[in-house]
Amino acid sequence: MMPNPSMDPHPSTVKATFSLPVAGVRLEASVQLPAGRTTLTQLLPIIQNLENAILGRVAEEAAAAGSPISCRAGCGACCRQMVPVSLFEAEALTEWMRSLPEERQKELAERFHRALSALRDAGVIDKILKDEWTLEEERTTQLAIDYFHAHVACPFLENESCTIHPIRPLACREYLVVSPPELCEDPSVHDVMGVQLPLKLSRVLHSFGQELERDPRGWIPLVFLLAWGKSSAQPGEQIAGTGEEVLRKLLERINQIAGVAKD
Numbered sequence: 723m724m725p726n727p728s729m730d731p732h733p734s735t736v737k738a739t740f741s742l743p744v745a746g747v748r749l750e751a752s753v754q755l756p757a758g759r760t761t762l763t764q765l766l767p768i769i770q771n772l773e774n775a776i777l778g779r780v781a782e783e784a785a786a787a788g789s790p791i792s793c794r795a796g797c798g799a800c801c802r803q804m805v806p807v808s809l810f811e812a813e814a815l816t817e818w819m820r821s822l823p824e825e826r827q828k829e830l831a832e833r834f835h836r837a838l839s840a841l842r843d844a845g846v847i848d849k850i851l852k853d854e855w856t857l858e859e860e861r862t863t864q865l866a867i868d869y870f871h872a873h874v875a876c877p878f879l880e881n882e883s884c885t886i887h888p889i890r891p892l893a894c895r896e897y898l899v900v901s902p903p904e905l906c907e908d909p910s911v912h913d914v915m916g917v918q919l920p921l922k923l924s925r926v927l928h929s930f931g932q933e934l935e936r937d938p939r940g941w942i943p944l945v946f947l948l949a950w951g952k953s954s955a956q957p958g959e960q961i962a963g964t965g966e967e968v969l970r971k972l973l974e975r976i977n978q979i980a981g982v983a984k985d
């Protein structure tokens with residue numbers, strides 16, 4: 723990572739450049755970081771932009787190979803799955819929800835309650851809370867199928883569109899398919915062809931979360947967001963420093979997890 727010196731003796735932001743090898747080429751990145759104390763949660767907009775750039779490159783590769791991404795706005799078929807949300811994204815989304823007008827907060831709270839009740843009635847919540855499913859891949863897959871078969875839409879899905887698209891979780895961004903969209907109506911039956919990503923930043927954030935929570939997951943199901951937010955947890959505070967320090971920790975973790983080298 724290369725910090726850029728500035729003429730301003732007390733800048734509020736500093737520029738940093740680095741590169742990541744993605745899908746066989748180097749992705750050059752240049753970001754403005756807070757000069758003062760910041761947290762991993764506060765760096766999320768930068769992480770989301772980085773993820774978008776990685777996925778953009780992946781989409782270009784897929785199109786060039788003759789298998790363009792088939793995901794389109796208005797198709798919310800995949801929004802009935804269990805979405806893993808990192809603790810840092812949970813913190814940011816909780817903060818965002820608290821900033822909404824009271825009426826909208828109430829509406830969202832009702833949507834979350836309805837989704838939780840439907841999943842409870844389908845027996846899925848009990849299975850999630852038992853945690854045993856994290857131990858074996860077969861059980862994890864079965865839980866994912868049970869969740870999907872409960873047909874419970876994400877509380878943020880309205881008219882088959884994501885109402886939080888610009889700030890949606892990394893896991894949602896990473897779910898890209900090249901098969902016909904109609905197959906996504908039941909991935910447990912149809913052969914949905916997902917794109918293999920060279921790097922998933924969601925996994926990087928989950929690994930930070932695993933250290934903080936001593937939880938094998940390091941994330942929460944999105945549908946638990948409202949309940950999780952009531953704890954007022956601030957996981958980002960535990961990975962804090964100057965903008966450059968937090969970015970360095972992030973790049974080191976990417977390097978560890980995905981073998982991605984930084985400059």
Ligand code: SF4
Pocket residue numbers: 798800801802805876877878879880883884885886887890891894
């Ligand atoms: S956050 Fe948005 S993209 Fe993700 S599951 Fe919910 S509605 Fe779909």
